[in-house]
Amino acid sequence: MLVTTDAIVLKSMKYRDTSRIVSVYTRDYGKLSVIAKGARGPRSKFASALEPLSRVVLVFYRTEHRDLHLVSQCDLRASYRRVTSDLDRMAAGLACLELIDQTAHDEERNDDLFGLTEHALEILDAGNVRPEVVLTAFKLRMAAAIGFATALERCAVCGRPFRKGGCEAGWFRLATGSVMCLECQSRSRATGSSGGADAAALVRLSAQTHEALERCATAPLENLASLAWTTAQGNEIHNAARLYLHHHIEHLRPLKSEELLLRPVIRSSTRRT
Amino acid sequence: MLYTSESIEQLAAAFGQLPGIGRKTAHRLALHILKLPREDVDVLARALVDVKEKVRYCSVCANITENDPCAICASPKRDRSVICVVEEPNDVMAIEKTNEYRGLYHVLGGALSPLDGIGPEDLRITELLRRLETQPTDEIILALNPNVEGEATTLYLTRLLKPVGIRLTRIARGLPVGSDLEFADEATLSRAIEGRIAL
Numbered sequence: 001m002l003v004t005t006d007a008i009v010l011k012s013m014k015y016r017d018t019s020r021i022v023s024v025y026t027r028d029y030g031k032l033s034v035i036a037k038g039a040r041g042p043r044s045k046f047a048s049a050l051e052p053l054s055r056v057v058l059v060f061y062r063t064e065h066r067d068l069h070l071v072s073q074c075d076l077r078a079s080y081r082r083v084t085s086d087l088d089r090m091a092a093g094l095a096c097l098e099l100i101d102q103t104a105h106d107e108e109r110n111d112d113l114f115g116l117t118e119h120a121l122e123i124l125d126a127g128n129v130r131p132e133v134v135l136t137a138f139k140l141r142m143a144a145a146i147g148f149a150t151a152l153e154r155c156a157v158c159g160r161p162f163r164k165g166g167c168e169a170g171w172f173r174l175a176t177g178s179v180m181c182l183e184c185q186s187r188s189r190a191t192g193s194s195g196g197a198d199a200a201a202l203v204r205l206s207a208q209t210h211e212a213l214e215r216c217a218t219a220p221l222e223n224l225a226s227l228a229w230t231t232a233q234g235n236e237i238h239n240a241a242r243l244y245l246h247h248h249i250e251h252l253r254p255l256k257s258e259e260l261l262l263r264p265v266i267r268s269s270t271r272r273t
Numbered sequence: 274m275l276y277t278s279e280s281i282e283q284l285a286a287a288f289g290q291l292p293g294i295g296r297k298t299a300h301r302l303a304l305h306i307l308k309l310p311r312e313d314v315d316v317l318a319r320a321l322v323d324v325k326e327k328v329r330y331c332s333v334c335a336n337i338t339e340n341d342p343c344a345i346c347a348s349p350k351r352d353r354s355v356i357c358v359v360e361e362p363n364d365v366m367a368i369e370k371t372n373e374y375r376g377l378y379h380v381l382g383g384a385l386s387p388l389d390g391i392g393p394e395d396l397r398i399t400e401l402l403r404r405l406e407t408q409p410t411d412e413i414i415l416a417l418n419p420n421v422e423g424e425a426t427t428l429y430l431t432r433l434l435k436p437v438g439i440r441l442t443r444i445a446r447g448l449p450v451g452s453d454l455e456f457a458d459e460a461t462l463s464r465a466i467e468g469r470i471a472l
Contacts, residue, residue: 010388048458051420052421076458076460087425087428087429098388257387260392260393
């Protein structure tokens with residue numbers, strides 16, 4: 001059956017002399033593998049549309065019980081040029097795609113996740129929000145889209161809000177995605193109860209880190225332009241988000257693209273004077 | 274069930290491991306070998322063994338060669354102040370065919386591809402840096418493939434090499450000679466417009 005759907009290209013690999021096998025995340029059919037015959041030829045009709053970080057309209061022959069579907073047509077809708085022309089933005093964009101590739105199940109539709117991915121790439125392309133902020137927001141929202149939403153607004157034990165003179169954060173509880181305030185944590189430590197949380201699954205958050213995480217999880221992405229953090233806060237945020245995803249998603253591999261974003265480039269001693 | 278012989282099946286299986294060779298073609302090649310004169314088969318077998326025994330990577334540019342350093346690195350006629358960085362030895366051959374470039378090369382051995390787990394440590398980037406410490410260089414040309422992996426590698430190398438103070442350039446991207454504008458895809462055309470030159 002010939003079907004048409006919006007898709008985001010996750011990765012592409014060479015197949016034989018002229019073809020490509022492409023992993024795509026589609027709006028209507030979830031993650032799929034498709035084969036584009038002749039895609040590497042100099043006069044290929046698919047041309048640049050099958051490069052990772054492209055949003056396309058894909059027409060393909062969908063065959064039941066097959067792992068690989070044949071591409072009939074592929075039209076480029078957005079190539080996110082500004083993402084692919086800046087190393088940090090590209091690394092953040094590729095890290096989002098890596099996460100989708102690792103977490104999305106084959107042929108399982110998830111409108112929220114598709115919309116989130118599309119929006120995150122648009123925001124990265126617009127360039128107003130820092131790449132590391134977009135990536136952190138993407139991680140927390142992706143967790144929500146697959147059923148592990150965080151609840152960072154108020155203390156999970158006493159119920160008081162953290163902002164506007166409320167209690168102070170706190171400890172991030174990986175199992176529930178909630179936060180326990182300092183007061184409740186010290187009370188639970190004094191009484192010997194853990195407030196329902198395994199001590200090993202708690203991550204200490206400073207007030208600034210908590211606020212940044214909460215904004216990343218809830219504020220519209222385009223409103224995060226003013227959000228920035230220091231290296232120490234960045235490490236804390238990165239650690240909390242990483243541990244949260246690893247707690248809920250089995251066999252999640254470290255993100256190579258994120259390493260590219262976070263790790264300084266190889267030091268060179270060849271600087272000329 | 275074995276329709277031919279064990280030797281032919283083994284040969285077909287060996288051909289089948291080559292890129293672009295399917296099961297049928299592998300069998301056809303194996304049966305063709307059977308028909309060849311003994312001397313031709315000896316030449317083919319010797320050539321296969323020689324490739325493995327004699328060909329190695331140049332210790333300077335990492336291009337494939339039988340003599341170290343390779344003919345390009347050893348040539349006194351080449352411009353030693355320019356290094357063209359490419360992904361694979363095939364790219365050296367492609368650029369050499371143009372007869373336009375007279376500088377040296379550096380073969381990275383691939384491109385950054387985080388989605389496939391290929392990071393900077395998997396490429397010959399530290400070798401390039403070491404080379405720049407000893408070899409006076411005026412210009413580095415980044416001639417990597419115009420895809421996401423090539424672009425990521427170009428951006429990474431730019432960030433790495435900018436502070437070194439050597440002139441960094443990249444090859445132009447745009448329309449192939451002899452093609453038609455109306456059939457060019459949006460990405461290629463927009464890059465061609467972006468890379469336009471003054472006349």
